[in-house]
Amino acid sequence: xxxxxxxxxxxxxxKEAVLPPKSEFSEWFNSIIDxxxxxxxxxxxxxxxxxxPFGFGIRKRVYNIIRDVMDNSGHEETLFPLLIPETEFMxxxxxIKGFEDEVFWVTHGGVxxxxxxxxxxxxxxxxxxxxxxxxxRSHADLPLKLYQVVNTFRHExxxxxxxxxxREITSFKEAHTVHATWDDAKNQVDEAVGLYTDIYxxxxxxxxxxxxxxxxxxxxxxxxxxxxxxxxxxxxLQIGTVHHLGTNFAKTYDITYENxxxxxxxxxxxxxxxxxxSIAALISVHGDDKGxxxxxxxxxxxxxxxPVLFKxxxxxxxxxxxxxxxxxxxxxxxxxMDASDMRPGAKYYKWELKGSCLxxxxxxxxxxxxxxxxxxxxxxxxxxxxxxGIAETVGAELKQMADDLYxxxxxxxxxxxxxxxxxxxxxxxxxxxxxxxxxxxxxxCGMKIEEETNGSILGTPNLETEIKKGKCPGCGKEADQTVxxxxxx
RNA sequence: GGGGCUGUAGGGUAGCUUGGUCCAUCCUGCAAGGCUGGGGGUCUUGCGACCUGAGUUCAAAUCUCAGCAGCCCCA
Numbered sequence: 001x002x003x004x005x006x007x008x009x010x011x012x013x014x015k016e017a018v019l020p021p022k023s024e025f026s027e028w029f030n031s032i033i034d035x036x037x038x039x040x041x042x043x044x045x046x047x048x049x050x051x052x053p054f055g056f057g058i059r060k061r062v063y064n065i066i067r068d069v070m071d072n073s074g075h076e077e078t079l080f081p082l083l084i085p086e087t088e089f090m091x092x093x094x095x096i097k098g099f100e101d102e103v104f105w106v107t108h109g110g111v112x113x114x115x116x117x118x119x120x121x122x123x124x125x126x127x128x129x130x131x132x133x134x135x136x137r138s139h140a141d142l143p144l145k146l147y148q149v150v151n152t153f154r155h156e157x158x159x160x161x162x163x164x165x166x167r168e169i170t171s172f173k174e175a176h177t178v179h180a181t182w183d184d185a186k187n188q189v190d191e192a193v194g195l196y197t198d199i200y201x202x203x204x205x206x207x208x209x210x211x212x213x214x215x216x217x218x219x220x221x222x223x224x225x226x227x228x229x230x231x232x233x234x235x236x237l238q239i240g241t242v243h244h245l246g247t248n249f250a251k252t253y254d255i256t257y258e259n260x261x262x263x264x265x266x267x268x269x270x271x272x273x274x275x276x277x278s279i280a281a282l283i284s285v286h287g288d289d290k291g292x293x294x295x296x297x298x299x300x301x302x303x304x305x306x307p308v309l310f311k312x313x314x315x316x317x318x319x320x321x322x323x324x325x326x327x328x329x330x331x332x333x334x335x336x337m338d339a340s341d342m343r344p345g346a347k348y349y350k351w352e353l354k355g356s357c358l359x360x361x362x363x364x365x366x367x368x369x370x371x372x373x374x375x376x377x378x379x380x381x382x383x384x385x386x387x388x389g390i391a392e393t394v395g396a397e398l399k400q401m402a403d404d405l406y407x408x409x410x411x412x413x414x415x416x417x418x419x420x421x422x423x424x425x426x427x428x429x430x431x432x433x434x435x436x437x438x439x440x441x442x443x444x445c446g447m448k449i450e451e452e453t454n455g456s457i458l459g460t461p462n463l464e465t466e467i468k469k470g471k472c473p474g475c476g477k478e479a480d481q482t483v484x485x486x487x488x489x
Numbered sequence: 490g491g492g493g494c495u496g497u498a499g500g501g502u503a504g505c506u507u508g509g510u511c512c513a514u515c516c517u518g519c520a521a522g523g524c525u526g527g528g529g530g531u532c533u534u535g536c537g538a539c540c541u542g543a544g545u546u547c548a549a550a551u552c553u554c555a556g557c558a559g560c561c562c563c564a
Binding site: 018026030034035041042044045046157159306308309310311341342343344345346347348349350361363364365366373 | 490499500517525526527528529530540557558559560561
């Protein structure tokens with residue numbers, strides 16, 4: 001009875017209680033991770049989670065995109081060991097300071113204590129650079145551009161959450177490049193920012209690019225450019241970082257090359273990374289009250305075909321559905337037919353939750369008109385399309401959907417950025433989105449601003465927007481830059 | 490780093506204040522079957538749980554302590 005459902009169910013429509021509204025973002029995110037079958041959070045170690053096959057299917061496609069972008073820009077994939085000897089790890093002082101509080105250590109082999117403890121990599125600089133020291137001899141070896149996709153470990157003390165703050169990052173794509181000059185490395189940083197922007201464009205995720213303030217740069221690096229996106233609750237999520245390492249690590253690990261004049265010089269290096277936060281971003285940016293909305297490029301099921309079955313017409317409808325499935329698969333699409341014995345309505349909800357991009361319904365009424373009902377996941381409106389040439393129709397819709405997702409997301413993001421001039425304005429904006437604020441650039445004012453606004457300075461926009469004149473709220477002096485301020489994940 | 494809260498079937502819950510009514514309630518899920526089928530149908534039958542350990546007690550889901558795990562707030 002409907003009355004019973006209303007009493008016991010969690011939502012008043014009497015529907016099966018499943019997903020909280022996206023306006024309660026934290027709840028929504030936790031639920032979608034679970035019932036969207038992204039990850040199982042029940043693994044009994046804090047901060048470690050299990051990829052469901054469905055979630056892994058998304059991951060696989062996201063990382064295919066990442067690999068393609070890397071491979072097509074002169075990078076080569078490689079693989080370094082998980083364990084790093086303490087002796088190597090401890091060489092770079094600033095780097096250690098940045099990570100030592102959160103390193104997991106392997107201390108025993110069986111019951112025997114190890115002479116040299118082994119770190120589970122929190123990131124791989126100290127694993128890779130000793131080898132670079134051996135590999136790099138002359139300027140002819142440069143530039144060297146390698147990357148790997150690995151798991152890394154950090155003993156996070158803050159609240160862990162799937163995809164966003166993990167003790168085992170399962171999907172860390174890290175690139176490590178070596179160049180002759182500082183400027184060469186700088187150009188590589190700029191290229192990497194472009195590559196990452198491209199990757200996120202393919203995921204229809206808009207990004208903010210900024211140069212992190214000095215106190216927030218990569219430990220041991222010269223400077224850091226970061227990519228952030230704005231989550232639905234107004235907090236920003238850092239979803240990519242690019243670091244210029246200068247010659248800092250080269251000096252530590254003695255990475256030198258012989259230049260054209262026959263002299264040994266220290267190499268300049270960069271490193272940059274993307275993790276499964278990319279997946280957190282794409283889920284959070286596009287999803288809605290009904291569940292996942294996935295860009296066609298990464299949706300495990302791009303098209304679901306749902307037969308509307310009645311006794312007398314079952315055979316004809318099934319045949320028509322099979323024909324459609326076959327013709328779509330021929331064009332390389334990931335298509336599934338749901339011929340289970342759920343009611344059609346229940347199937348619609350199920351596949352909307354799972355983020356299937358397009359739904360095709362075919363019933364007896366459609367067959368009479370040689371047509372089908374087509375529904376795009378992001379729009380939700382039904383349209384009637386001819387069964388003739390349906391593969392072309394579907395292809396065009398998917399393409400349009402990818403573009404629309406980006407446009408919509410970008411508009412939403414831009415609406416969450418508000419230019420501010422005073423601390424008070426920033427305070428009002430923090431929690432709703434990102435504020436911009438003039439800043440003189442000194443650390444003292446930066447700290448003061450962060451404290452008074454209860455936000456974090458993301459950094460200075462990298463790509464040249466118009467520089468707004470204004471006074472730094474910290475010291476009152478004329479500011480020479482504008483910064484993003486927000487609550488960060 | 491500091492503080493608060495929570496842990497009952499796969500998921501969500503009732504029971505806990507006042508120990509015994511509890512071989513633990515309801516919804517959902519899952520399995521089998523019937524009638525069905527264009528936006529979460531319905532009926533029948535079945536499956537499935539007190540986080541772990543120690544303690545108090547004649548008796549613990551219920552009280553105490555510790556561990557583990559999770560959630561929220563503050564820095």
